Amino acid sequence: MCLGIPGEVVEFLPDQPDLARVDVSGVRRVINVGLLADDLPEPGEWVLIHVGFALSKIDENEAAAALEFLEGIGQAYADELAALAESRIE
Amino acid sequence: MRFVDEFRDADKAHALAARITELCEPGRQYKFMEVCGGHTHTIYKHGLEDYLPEAITLVHGPGCPVCVIPMGRVDDAIHLASQPDTIMTSFGDMMRVPGSQGSFFDAKAAGTDIRMVYSPLDSLKIARQNPDKRVVFMAIGFETTTPSTAMTVLRAKAMGLENFSVFCNHVTIIPAIKAILDSPDLRLDGFIGPGHVSTVIGCRPYEFIASGYGKPVVVAGFEPLDILQSIYMLMMQLSEGRAEVENQYTRVVPWDGNLAALTAINQVMELRPYFEWRGLGFITHSAMRLREGFRAFDAEVLFNVPGVRVADPKACQCGEVLKGVLKPWECKVFGTACTPETPIGTCMVSPEGACAAYYNYGRMNRHRVVEVELSRP
Amino acid sequence: MTGRGANWVDEALREHEEHAAAEEAAAEEVAAGDAGAGDAGAGDAGAGDAGAGDAGAASRTAGRAGTPSDREQQVLDRIDRARRRRPRIREERITMSHGAGGKASRTLTEAVFLDAFRNPLLEPLEDAALLRVADSRLALTTDTYVVSPLFFPGGNIGDLAVNGTVNDLAVAGATPLYLSAGFVLEEGFPVADLTAIVASMQAAAAVAGVQVVTGDTKVVERGKADGCYINTAGVGVVEHDLALGAATARPGDVVIVSGPVGDHGVTIMLARGELDIEADLSSDTAAMNGMIADLLAAVPGVRAMRDATRGGVATILNEVAVAAGVGVVVEEDQIPVRTQVRGAAELLGIDPMYVACEGKLVAIVDGQQADRALAALRAHPLGEQAAVIGQITADQPGIVLLKTAFGGTRIVDLLVGDPLPRIC
Numbered sequence: 001m002c003l004g005i006p007g008e009v010v011e012f013l014p015d016q017p018d019l020a021r022v023d024v025s026g027v028r029r030v031i032n033v034g035l036l037a038d039d040l041p042e043p044g045e046w047v048l049i050h051v052g053f054a055l056s057k058i059d060e061n062e063a064a065a066a067l068e069f070l071e072g073i074g075q076a077y078a079d080e081l082a083a084l085a086e087s088r089i090e
Numbered sequence: 091m092r093f094v095d096e097f098r099d100a101d102k103a104h105a106l107a108a109r110i111t112e113l114c115e116p117g118r119q120y121k122f123m124e125v126c127g128g129h130t131h132t133i134y135k136h137g138l139e140d141y142l143p144e145a146i147t148l149v150h151g152p153g154c155p156v157c158v159i160p161m162g163r164v165d166d167a168i169h170l171a172s173q174p175d176t177i178m179t180s181f182g183d184m185m186r187v188p189g190s191q192g193s194f195f196d197a198k199a200a201g202t203d204i205r206m207v208y209s210p211l212d213s214l215k216i217a218r219q220n221p222d223k224r225v226v227f228m229a230i231g232f233e234t235t236t237p238s239t240a241m242t243v244l245r246a247k248a249m250g251l252e253n254f255s256v257f258c259n260h261v262t263i264i265p266a267i268k269a270i271l272d273s274p275d276l277r278l279d280g281f282i283g284p285g286h287v288s289t290v291i292g293c294r295p296y297e298f299i300a301s302g303y304g305k306p307v308v309v310a311g312f313e314p315l316d317i318l319q320s321i322y323m324l325m326m327q328l329s330e331g332r333a334e335v336e337n338q339y340t341r342v343v344p345w346d347g348n349l350a351a352l353t354a355i356n357q358v359m360e361l362r363p364y365f366e367w368r369g370l371g372f373i374t375h376s377a378m379r380l381r382e383g384f385r386a387f388d389a390e391v392l393f394n395v396p397g398v399r400v401a402d403p404k405a406c407q408c409g410e411v412l413k414g415v416l417k418p419w420e421c422k423v424f425g426t427a428c429t430p431e432t433p434i435g436t437c438m439v440s441p442e443g444a445c446a447a448y449y450n451y452g453r454m455n456r457h458r459v460v461e462v463e464l465s466r467p
Numbered sequence: 468m469t470g471r472g473a474n475w476v477d478e479a480l481r482e483h484e485e486h487a488a489a490e491e492a493a494a495e496e497v498a499a500g501d502a503g504a505g506d507a508g509a510g511d512a513g514a515g516d517a518g519a520g521d522a523g524a525a526s527r528t529a530g531r532a533g534t535p536s537d538r539e540q541q542v543l544d545r546i547d548r549a550r551r552r553r554p555r556i557r558e559e560r561i562t563m564s565h566g567a568g569g570k571a572s573r574t575l576t577e578a579v580f581l582d583a584f585r586n587p588l589l590e591p592l593e594d595a596a597l598l599r600v601a602d603s604r605l606a607l608t609t610d611t612y613v614v615s616p617l618f619f620p621g622g623n624i625g626d627l628a629v630n631g632t633v634n635d636l637a638v639a640g641a642t643p644l645y646l647s648a649g650f651v652l653e654e655g656f657p658v659a660d661l662t663a664i665v666a667s668m669q670a671a672a673a674v675a676g677v678q679v680v681t682g683d684t685k686v687v688e689r690g691k692a693d694g695c696y697i698n699t700a701g702v703g704v705v706e707h708d709l710a711l712g713a714a715t716a717r718p719g720d721v722v723i724v725s726g727p728v729g730d731h732g733v734t735i736m737l738a739r740g741e742l743d744i745e746a747d748l749s750s751d752t753a754a755m756n757g758m759i760a761d762l763l764a765a766v767p768g769v770r771a772m773r774d775a776t777r778g779g780v781a782t783i784l785n786e787v788a789v790a791a792g793v794g795v796v797v798e799e800d801q802i803p804v805r806t807q808v809r810g811a812a813e814l815l816g817i818d819p820m821y822v823a824c825e826g827k828l829v830a831i832v833d834g835q836q837a838d839r840a841l842a843a844l845r846a847h848p849l850g851e852q853a854a855v856i857g858q859i860t861a862d863q864p865g866i867v868l869l870k871t872a873f874g875g876t877r878i879v880d881l882l883v884g885d886p887l888p889r890i891c
Contacts, residue, residue: 025810052209077105100874137875425546
């Protein structure tokens with residue numbers, strides 16, 4: 001129910017500025033983008049879909065930053081594990 | 091799947107889990123509440139607790155809008171559905187919630203026209219296709235879903251639809267969190283804040299939790315790495331002696347929320363003076379109803395709704411589970427008299443309910459995934 | 468108006484209290500018996516009995532005194548015992564859950580049908596019954612098809628009817644031979660549609676190498692039968708002496724699936740047009756007898772096979788776990804799922820493991836022969852994406868565990884409720 005899923009905007013419906021077709025892994029549905037009227041998404045942008053409405057745009061920069069942070073933690077962890085393994089005294 | 095798979099990566103999970111474990115002070119126990127039912131579901135669905143040290147306990151909160159609907163309101167909804175020439179439309183999650191005489195599912199089996207929809211807009215479509223019937227939409231949900239109902243009502247008005255109405259059971263999250271904070275039964279160290287509700291209301295409404303109650307809050311996304319990262323951020327706050335509202339879900343949640351959504355809600359709805367929450371009792375200014383200008387779309391106005399208050403069965407401990415006081419398995423009837431196929435209470439019926447999540451996903455011998463302890467020089 | 472009596476909560480509680488009391492009494496008897504025998508050397512029977520009584524009392528009070536994880540384990544044990552009890556139908560009326568292939572379906576089958584028809588041939592509740600007639604071993608199966616819509620991407624109700632029955636015979640290890648076909652037609656149903664359905668049935672039968680040798684037709688008034696319902700029964704002959712059956716699964720076996728899951732169920736959901744979702748998906752309906760014959764010829768170590776229909780792969784795994792008293796562990800990222808099926812499932816909040824297929828095999832195979840089995844399946848056009856998705860273990864018998872892509876673990880239980888009504 002809190003189920004929000006990311007989808008890519010494919011196109012707007014002709015004569016219906018509120019409605020856009022989105023793609024979720026090759027599956028498509030028409031959703032209402034009225035809640036993003038102040039900053040409508042363009043085709044190619046991603047939105048968060050919930051019960052047939054777009055609630056928010058997905059900020060690709062923020063997503064990249066989030067992944068970078070996770071990447072960083074992952075790398076630091078891998079480095080430490082490596083250091084730990086090397087420092088073992090047999 | 092983009093924006094999903096990357097946040098389910100096991101290697102990054104190991105790293106975060108190690109960091110979280112390091113931040114645990116020896117001998118100290120940590121309790122964080124995830125407010126939102128969607129988070130409860132993700133935690134169990136992905137086996138996320140396998141990554142957490144014994145010192146950290148996740149307490150499941152009342153952010154499951156299906157779980158907090160009192161039995162009397164379900165009875166009211168079934169009463170509406172049973173009126174002549176009426177079609178009730180509802181999200182799938184509501185279908186098996188038990189009222190005092192059974193659920194929507196039971197009513198459907200007995201011949202009542204109740205249909206499952208994915209979106210309130212589908213309900214509008216059914217209304218257009220059945221002009222001789224009255225179509226009612228069972229509106230439930232926190233602020234995540236409220237704007238969608240509001241937009242649907244606006245659309246119905248613009249279309250001049252005369253046979254569509256909404257039975258409004260939308261609730262708001264802040265009063266629920268306040269009820270938890272004021273509850274003497276519980277001592278929490280921090281909150282994993284609701285992700286999708288925050289896309290609408292933003293992060294500001296949680297500031298009172300940090301400044302007034304001194305508890306850190308991290309607004310979290312719904313993938314397992316989002317939740318793990320949020321726990322890491324909470325632990326960092328605690329270790330640094332901070333109590334702030336932070337946003338982990340920056341790719342989706344704007345700090346100020348969604349103005350268009352808030353405007354739509356405000357245009358169509360207003361706060362009820364009070365509303366009954368299953369398990370939490372009556373809470374003031376915690377739920378929405380349609381404004382007078384939209385009476386033509388308000389099922390409670392158009393129909394004669396009995397409005398009888400039905401007490402929870404004595405054996406049901408949903409209230410305590412919802413408040414996080416009891417773990418699902420600590421409820422006396424959990425798994426025996428109360429199971430997903432024979433639910434006594436809502437926590438077992440909703441896919442986001444703590445009991446359903448634990449019964450369906452978590453009912454097993456637990457083993458920790460991350461055994462490595464990094465020693466610091 | 469109601470599906471249950473108004474006092475259903477009190478009744479449910481009373482029933483559980485009675486059961487729990489009966490179980491405790493039985494456990495005490497057993498404990499007393501054991502203790503009596505064990506303490507024969509240690510003292511008189513009175514002391515032994517007292518000891519057993521105390522042990523019983525001690526295990527009850529341990530519930531109050533133990534650590535949280537002890538108490539949790541006791542609750543889990545209590546739940547396990549509750550799940551193993553004889554199922555009873557509580558509802559007064561049939562609901563859609565009873566047809567979903569999950570818990571309610573199982574309860575209905577056991578509490579109503581098995582209870583009435585009880586005989587050793589029915590009890591295994593496999594996809595087909597195995598019969599000895601004269602010198603031959605025959606397999607007999609039946610299925611009824613009520614899918615809506617009747618025509619969908621990838622086929623129609625006729626294809627399902629033939630392929631489904633052929634598959635049920637094939638997974639029993641039989642060579643399918645003859646089918647019957649009974650039709651219930653709604654007044655007003657277009658003859659052209661019926662002709663198309665029947666033509667599909669003949670085409671499917673020809674591919675499978677079976678014949679429809681007998682049938683029946685009934686017509687019901689407008690408003691019933693949703694156009695057309697079809698029942699097919701099938702008979703085949705078993706020519707090998709393998710003892711196939713879910714109960715033969717044992718630790719060390721692997722679980723193999725012949726290809727991507729969930730295609731049929733999601734296709735049907737979308738074809739209904741109520742969800743306004745478009746996708747390039749079609750039903751996977753197909754006769755698997757050729758592929759299964761190849762598998763059995765190459766791999767003597769096949770323990771059991773099932774046709775993954777209503778309830779999906781998850782239901783079959785649960786049935787195996789319970790029938791054989793074993794644990795099943797599957798790896799989420801090994802389960803083949805088409806991208807679009809995954810997308811639709813995420814969008815709707817459903818799990819592909821529970822979604823019906825109509826041309827996919829789940830096989831439990833001796834672990835030593837896993838590679839041979841995969842090779843045999845992949846050599847066949849229907850099995851090109853066959854994969855090992857899990858193993859049979861001795862731990863946590865009766866339970867199916869899933870290792871998530873994330874690295875955590877969770878249970879996969881039988882389906883409750885009915886997210887996809889009438890898909891086959």
